[in-house]
Amino acid sequence: MIYLDNAATTFPKPQSVYRKWAHAMSAYGANPGRSGHAFSQNTAEAVYQSREKCAELFGAEPENTIFTLNCTHALNFAIKGVARNGCHFVTSDMEHNASIRPVYAAVKSYGGSCTMFEAVEDEEQTVYNAERAIRPNTAALVCTAASNVIGLRTPLRELAALCRRKKICFIVDAAQGAGTLPITLKDGANIICAAGHKGLYGPMGTGLMIMDGTYPLKTIIEGGTGSASESITQPDFTPDRFESGTINTAGVIALGEGVDFVNRLTPEKILAHELALCRRFCAGAEKIRGVRLYNIITQINSDLYAPVVSFNIGDIPSTEGAAMLSSRGFYMRGGLHCAPLAHKKIGTINSGTIRFSPSAFNTEREVDMLLKALEKIALK
Numbered sequence: 001m002i003y004l005d006n007a008a009t010t011f012p013k014p015q016s017v018y019r020k021w022a023h024a025m026s027a028y029g030a031n032p033g034r035s036g037h038a039f040s041q042n043t044a045e046a047v048y049q050s051r052e053k054c055a056e057l058f059g060a061e062p063e064n065t066i067f068t069l070n071c072t073h074a075l076n077f078a079i080k081g082v083a084r085n086g087c088h089f090v091t092s093d094m095e096h097n098a099s100i101r102p103v104y105a106a107v108k109s110y111g112g113s114c115t116m117f118e119a120v121e122d123e124e125q126t127v128y129n130a131e132r133a134i135r136p137n138t139a140a141l142v143c144t145a146a147s148n149v150i151g152l153r154t155p156l157r158e159l160a161a162l163c164r165r166k167k168i169c170f171i172v173d174a175a176q177g178a179g180t181l182p183i184t185l186k187d188g189a190n191i192i193c194a195a196g197h198k199g200l201y202g203p204m205g206t207g208l209m210i211m212d213g214t215y216p217l218k219t220i221i222e223g224g225t226g227s228a229s230e231s232i233t234q235p236d237f238t239p240d241r242f243e244s245g246t247i248n249t250a251g252v253i254a255l256g257e258g259v260d261f262v263n264r265l266t267p268e269k270i271l272a273h274e275l276a277l278c279r280r281f282c283a284g285a286e287k288i289r290g291v292r293l294y295n296i297i298t299q300i301n302s303d304l305y306a307p308v309v310s311f312n313i314g315d316i317p318s319t320e321g322a323a324m325l326s327s328r329g330f331y332m333r334g335g336l337h338c339a340p341l342a343h344k345k346i347g348t349i350n351s352g353t354i355r356f357s358p359s360a361f362n363t364e365r366e367v368d369m370l371l372k373a374l375e376k377i378a379l380k
Helices: 015-027 038-057 071-082 097-110 123-133 156-166 249-265 267-285 318-327 340-346 364-379
Strands: 065-068 088-092 113-117 138-144 169-173 191-195 207-211 291-293 309-313 333-335 353-356
Touching: 015 249, 038 065, 038 207, 038 249, 065 071, 071 097, 071 138, 071 169, 071 191, 071 207, 088 097, 088 123, 097 113, 097 138, 097 169, 113 123, 123 156, 138 156, 156 169, 249 267, 267 291, 267 309, 267 364, 309 318, 309 364, 318 333, 318 353, 318 364
Parallel strands: 088 113, 088 138, 138 169, 169 191
Antiparallel strands: 065 207, 191 207, 291 309, 309 353, 333 353
16 A cells, blocks of 8 residues: 555554554543543643644644644634624635635625635735735635645745735635644734644644634634633633533644654655655656646745645546556545635646645655556556
């Protein structure tokens, strides 16, 4: 098995993550923050240590680092939390359904509207396009850090500066990019939403909402928090305000170990390794007759892309092409990748694409083996 579907979830995880999760299931089995006994307190301390690690990675305070079930969960908290009657949202034309669907749900609920701007390789043009989309009633600019289809990055720092000038909330979907790209509150984002199970190498069922505290959010879920139990109203302090019910305790403890893994390797080295594999794949695939690349990562343009490449094999439907590769031991995702906007942008809304997305654990040899398999399929 050669797994190259890491944009969906990274696999394998570091062995240390598996060990930490297994240990947490037995050593930290009490409900954190719900009881005064030592078992519960020890569990709560282990959770807090993971919270601190995640906060440090994104330049945040621990109390503003919220554990969620996934990035989609976090984006719903953020987007619906800033929505108001008649509000307007701005998004890029590459957004994943995890952000665009909550935006449209909020627009429908609050009688608002949404404008999309075109994201391009020219970062100045992208910022210009975003600025033209902003209106006096804009509540937030919601933008992916990088497309999960073609890997195109957005200029987060420049967009953050734009949002500060316009006094609007900047929400970043960091599902593609957390753990590799330099994404931090220090660069101006107000809310960063991330998946724990992707570039942070944590278990599935983990996510993060990182806030700078500038914009107060309404809640979309209320319930028991283990704090302020005498009140029937939801606490107004974080992280409790957004962590109703029991969190995925073992998962978030293991997520902290995933963050440790990323820090040991460093995001810069992980990104460089994954981009090098993408460049190798693109260079080889370009030579195979019938293989079409929808984004080509080279040494020159590497700083504009996250390590994701979309392609198709001749006229073979992407899902069928992915199945053919799967039968040969190469696991990648075909279809629309829950991102129809990006596929409309590149003209593949009817066919979808096959997605190549490596991780820190993939090798040059695996890429070469994939290229040989592609050549055999394309020549048939």
